[in-house]
Amino acid sequence: MKLLRHLAVFAFAAGAAISHAATIGYIYVGPEKDYGYNTSMDVGRKFVEKSIPGTKTLHVENIPETAEVEKVMERMIKQGGASIIFATSYGYLDYAIALGKKYPKVAFLHAGGLKIGDNVGTYWANSDDAMYLAGMAAGAVSKSGKLGFIAAFPIPQVVRSINAFTLGAQAMNPNATTTVVWTGGWLQPPKEAEATNSLADAGIDVIGEQVDSPMTIAQTAEKRGIYMVGKDVDVSKLAPKAVLTGASWNWGPTMLKLTKEIQAGKWKPSHVRGDLKDGTVVLDPFGPAVPEGVRKTVLAKKDDILKDKFVVWSGPMTGQDGKAILPAGTRMPMEQLESMNFFVKGVVGTVQ
Amino acid sequence: MADTLLQGLPVSALRSAAPLLLVLLGECLTQRVGRINLGVEGQMLVGAVAGYGVTALSGQPWLGMAAGAAAGALLSAVYALLTVAARADQFASGLAVLMLGYGVSAYAGSGLVGLRIEGFALGAGGTTPTLWLAVALVPLIGLWLYGTRTGLVWRSVGESPAAARAAGITPWKVIVAGITAGGVLSGLGGAALSIDHTRTWAEGMTAGRGLIAVGLVIVARWNPWLTLPAALLFGLAEALSLRLQAAGSAVPAHLLHTLPYLASLAVFAVTCARLKGGGGPEALRAVFAR
Numbered sequence: 001m002k003l004l005r006h007l008a009v010f011a012f013a014a015g016a017a018i019s020h021a022a023t024i025g026y027i028y029v030g031p032e033k034d035y036g037y038n039t040s041m042d043v044g045r046k047f048v049e050k051s052i053p054g055t056k057t058l059h060v061e062n063i064p065e066t067a068e069v070e071k072v073m074e075r076m077i078k079q080g081g082a083s084i085i086f087a088t089s090y091g092y093l094d095y096a097i098a099l100g101k102k103y104p105k106v107a108f109l110h111a112g113g114l115k116i117g118d119n120v121g122t123y124w125a126n127s128d129d130a131m132y133l134a135g136m137a138a139g140a141v142s143k144s145g146k147l148g149f150i151a152a153f154p155i156p157q158v159v160r161s162i163n164a165f166t167l168g169a170q171a172m173n174p175n176a177t178t179t180v181v182w183t184g185g186w187l188q189p190p191k192e193a194e195a196t197n198s199l200a201d202a203g204i205d206v207i208g209e210q211v212d213s214p215m216t217i218a219q220t221a222e223k224r225g226i227y228m229v230g231k232d233v234d235v236s237k238l239a240p241k242a243v244l245t246g247a248s249w250n251w252g253p254t255m256l257k258l259t260k261e262i263q264a265g266k267w268k269p270s271h272v273r274g275d276l277k278d279g280t281v282v283l284d285p286f287g288p289a290v291p292e293g294v295r296k297t298v299l300a301k302k303d304d305i306l307k308d309k310f311v312v313w314s315g316p317m318t319g320q321d322g323k324a325i326l327p328a329g330t331r332m333p334m335e336q337l338e339s340m341n342f343f344v345k346g347v348v349g350t351v352q
Numbered sequence: 353m354a355d356t357l358l359q360g361l362p363v364s365a366l367r368s369a370a371p372l373l374l375v376l377l378g379e380c381l382t383q384r385v386g387r388i389n390l391g392v393e394g395q396m397l398v399g400a401v402a403g404y405g406v407t408a409l410s411g412q413p414w415l416g417m418a419a420g421a422a423a424g425a426l427l428s429a430v431y432a433l434l435t436v437a438a439r440a441d442q443f444a445s446g447l448a449v450l451m452l453g454y455g456v457s458a459y460a461g462s463g464l465v466g467l468r469i470e471g472f473a474l475g476a477g478g479t480t481p482t483l484w485l486a487v488a489l490v491p492l493i494g495l496w497l498y499g500t501r502t503g504l505v506w507r508s509v510g511e512s513p514a515a516a517r518a519a520g521i522t523p524w525k526v527i528v529a530g531i532t533a534g535g536v537l538s539g540l541g542g543a544a545l546s547i548d549h550t551r552t553w554a555e556g557m558t559a560g561r562g563l564i565a566v567g568l569v570i571v572a573r574w575n576p577w578l579t580l581p582a583a584l585l586f587g588l589a590e591a592l593s594l595r596l597q598a599a600g601s602a603v604p605a606h607l608l609h610t611l612p613y614l615a616s617l618a619v620f621a622v623t624c625a626r627l628k629g630g631g632g633p634e635a636l637r638a639v640f641a642r
Contacts, residue, residue, distance in 0.1 A: 031458070031555040033465040062555070148598065154605075181597040182605035189550040189557045194368050194591060197478065198598035201360035215466065219551040223474060238468050348600045 022083050022263055024048065025076035026059040027069060029089035029212075030187045036213030036232045037186070040249035041088045041111070047252030048259055055259070058082060065091025073099050077106055084262055086255065087111065090155055096120050107262045107269075109255075112157055114271070114338050121269035123254055124157075125280035126337075127231070128164040129305045130247030131208070132312045133283050133298050134229040135168025137244045138206040139176045140294040141227055142169070147178045148199035148207040150217055152186045154351045156340045158210045161247075163344045164312055165208045165229070170346055172297070179204060180349030186212040196220035196228075206244065218242055227289055234284045245298075246284035254280050271334075277306055313337055318345040357599040361591060363478045369587025370486040371396075371545040375565040376572065376579045377486075377493055378424075378537025383569050384497065384510045385530030386635035390446030391431050393562025394453020395535050396542035399424040401457040401464065403543025404553040408467040416469075416547045417482070417540060424539015425532055427453050432531040436524050450562075458555045471551045482544035487580065489537075494576040506530060510633030538562060564616075571620050574632050582619075589615040 026045045028038040038061065049057045058080045063072050069092050076082040077099075084107045087096045093113035100108050100120040108117070112124035138147055147169055151158045162180055169176040179202065181195040188211070196217050199207055206227040209217045214230045218239035221228040228239065230246025254274050261267040274280025283302060286295050304310035315326030320343040326332055341351050375392055382389045389395075403420030407413050427449060434445035472480045497503040506526055509516045513523035545561075546553050564586065572582040589612035596608055 031465075033462050034554060035466045179598055179600060181594055182609075183594075184605060184609040185559070187554055187556070188559060189552045189554050190368070190371070190545060190559070190561070191590070191594065193550045193552075194364060195594045195598070197360070197364060197367065198591070198595045201364065201478075201595075202598045204598070213552075213554060215554070216550045216552040219468075223471070223551070224478075238466065349597060350602055350604060 022052075022259070023056045023058065023081045024084040024086065024259065025073065025080060025082035026057060026086045027063050027072055027076075027088060027092065028059065028061040029065060029091075030062060032059060032061045034187060034213040035215050035235070036211070037249075038088070038212060040232050040251060041086070044249075044251030044255045045086070048255050051252075051256050052259065052263075063089075065089055067095070069095040070099055073108075074102075077103055083107065084259060085109065090157065093122075107267060109258055112338075114335070116269045116271065119269060121258070121267070121272065123258060123272040123274075125249065125251070125254065125274035126160075126276075127157075127247045127249075127281050128160050128312050129276040129302075130281045130283045131161045131164040131229075131231075132168035132171075133302055133305075134245050134247055135165035135208065136172050136298045136301060137168075137286065137290050137294060138165065138208060138227070138229050139169025139172035140291075140297070141244055141289055142173065142176065142206045144203050144205050145173050145176045146202070146204045147176055148202075148204040149178050149180045149349075150183060150192060150195045150199070150207060150209045150211060151180060152183055152188075152211045154182065154341070156338055159340045159343070159351060160337065161208070161210045161231070162347060163340070166344055166346050167312060167317075171301075172294070177346045177348055178208070180343075180347060182349075183211060189213075189216040192216040193220045196226075197224065200224040200226050214246070227287075230284060236285065236287055240287065241289065243284075243287045244290050245286050248282045248284050250280055250282055253278075273334075276302070319343070320345055320347055357595055357601075360478060361588075361595060363483075364591040364595060365584055365588035366479070366483050366487070367549060367587070368590045369583040370483045371541040371549060372561055372565055372568070372586060373486040373579060373583035374482075374489070374541035374544060375538045375562055376568050376583050377489055377576060378534035378541070379565050379569050380572060380574060380576055380579055381493070381497075381506070381537070382530050382534035383574055383636055384633055385506055385527045386510045386513065386633055387431075387435060387442055387527060387531055388446065388566065388636065389428070389431055389449070389531060389534055390443060390563065390566060391427065391449025391453065392446075392534060392538040392565055393558055393560065394450040394457075395424040395427045395538040396545070396558045396562045397453045397457035397556070398427050398460075399539030399542030400546035400557060401461040401542075401553055402539070404467075404469065404546040405460065405464050407469045407471070407547050408464060411470065413470070413472050413547050417543045420543025420547070421536045421539045424537070424542065425535040427456075428531050428535020428538070431535075432528045436528055436531075454556065461553045461555060464553045467553075469547065469551055472548050480548050482548040485540075486544070486583075490576060490580045497576055507633070510635050513635055538565075541565075567620075568616060570632070571616055571623065573623065574636075582616075585615055585619060586612045 222239035313332035399420035402423035406419035407416030593608035
């Protein structure tokens with residue numbers, strides 16, 4: 001079935017590729033309509049296609065982080081005529097690096113990796129600021145001071161979200177803790193539902209999440225009468241009572257900028273990073289459960305972040321085990337940030 | 353930690369088990385008449401998408417459940433056509449139905465993502481109607497299969513279609529009925545998953561639960577009564593793998609996620625060692641003899 005869909009995409013593309021306009025390939029790890037991570041990437045794709053007349057995009061969804069990625073990218077290049085590839089999932093990086101060597105004229109852009117090649121660059125946006133702010137709302141609204149976090153895999157980007165969320169919550173309630181539940185998959189609605197239920201049963205009243213789609217967790221939280229903080233896509237209309245706020249993506253401008261640079265021959269592979277400041281990350285509107293005073297405090301902190309008066313990843317910072325991670329007055333270097341494999345104090349769970 | 357772990361654990365296990373239990377009951381009946389339908393995963397998916405769609409449109413979760421059952425039955429008719437009318441290989445046919453169900457549900461569901469449904473209200477202790485439906489069907493089907501004449505007819509077809517024919521039974525009709533029952537129940541299982549358990553439609557959301565049900569039938573010894581403990585075993589292990597984390601356990605999550613499979617495998621190994629291949633319908637074994 002998946003094969004058929006690929007063939008259809010490529011058959012269409014092969015006929016249309018012989019033109020001067022660039023063809024851009026997008027590969028997603030999950031369904032493009034997951035109402036979450038992959039949707040956010042797909043919104044970016046559509047933005048690029050709309051913004052540069054004559055540009056064609058190919059997209060293939062549900063490609064696992066296995067050697068299949070390499071095959072799909074190769075087909076996009078050879079049959080689809082793609083000259084730019086957006087490899088949007090974390091585990092795609094090594095395949096992109098390998099293919100980059102094989103196809104030096106194709107530009108590869110990986111979402112969030114820490115390696116680059118002669119023609120392989122990365123793009124990402126740091127959600128940490130928005131997650132910190134959302135964590136503030138969570139910490140303020142929580143009555144028990146016990147927060148939860150449902151996450152797919154312990155990769156640095158997720159670990160950072162959990163830590164930022166916790167630090168934000170502790171800014172409002174120093175005793176707040178975050179209990180982490182791993183689901184072991186990017187899209188596992190039944191496990192996500194049950195994880196939400198488990199956390200609710202354990203007396204946790206606000207849940208943060210980083211899985212591919214926030215839908216299940218938002219709606220289960222709503223059903224259980226607890227709160228949640230979204231990620232990747234604003235889900236407030238699905239769970240109007242439960243959603244406090246969230247950290248959403250807006251990939252379009254970054255993808256457009258990179259594409260234009262590549263097409264103009266001005267691109268040099270690097271680690272491009274966006275954030276709250278440049279609008280790649282958005283703090284979602286507040287839900288009705290967030291009191292006016294809390295909104296003001298959170299927005300004031302947002303202002304501090306935008307003006308560089310406050311940096312989430314600055315010392316003093318203490319690890320889960322009580323040992324110091326960062327001395328006071330220092331900022332965490334990017335490499336440490338993007339390879340984060342520890343929890344801060346107050347997080348309950350294991351990074352494994 | 354023990355308190356938070358146990359708080360709500362039985363309901364939690366039942367919630368995880370209920371959709372699987374419905375599918376397991378269906379596959380149990382299908383295998384009882386001598387067919388192993390690998391397509392239940394696909395039937396579950398069309399059940400999930402149809403149930404979700406109809407619930408979203410009508411606002412009636414029970415109507416959604418009925419639609420899910422109908423969709424499952426419809427797809428199982430494809431399997432019946434292939435294996436009974438066309439006499440195609442039943443494993444290949446099952447895989448074809450699985451992929452068809454995956455594709456059809458993905459296509460039909462693409463417009464449903466992000467719709468909001470109300471679903472069922474929460475009952476006592478966090479239970480929902482689909483839990484009770486699944487549990488209630490166990491004795492109903494168990495009593496029917498072992499206590500009624502038609503139940504006996506189904507079992508006799510599963511043991512020996514030739515002997516059943518000699519006794520004046522038309523085996524293919526019974527086989528089609530068994531496949532359809534499997535379709536109805538797997539469709540219901542899928543609908544319970546989307547309408548009740550997750551209130552979400554996501555492509556491929558069953559994540560192998562249908563195929564797990566095919567395997568769990570063996571653990572349940574093809575006995576409807578034993579589907580309940582078999583599904584609960586899986587549900588309990590899955591609930592525990594998440595609950596241990598929610599209770600702050602330090603056991604690595606990777607290890608915990610293997611728990612449902614390890615538990616099923618362990619029971620499978622133990623029961624097989626005790627019962628030396630017995631318990632399954634005889635006609636089913638002919639499948640392996642080919």
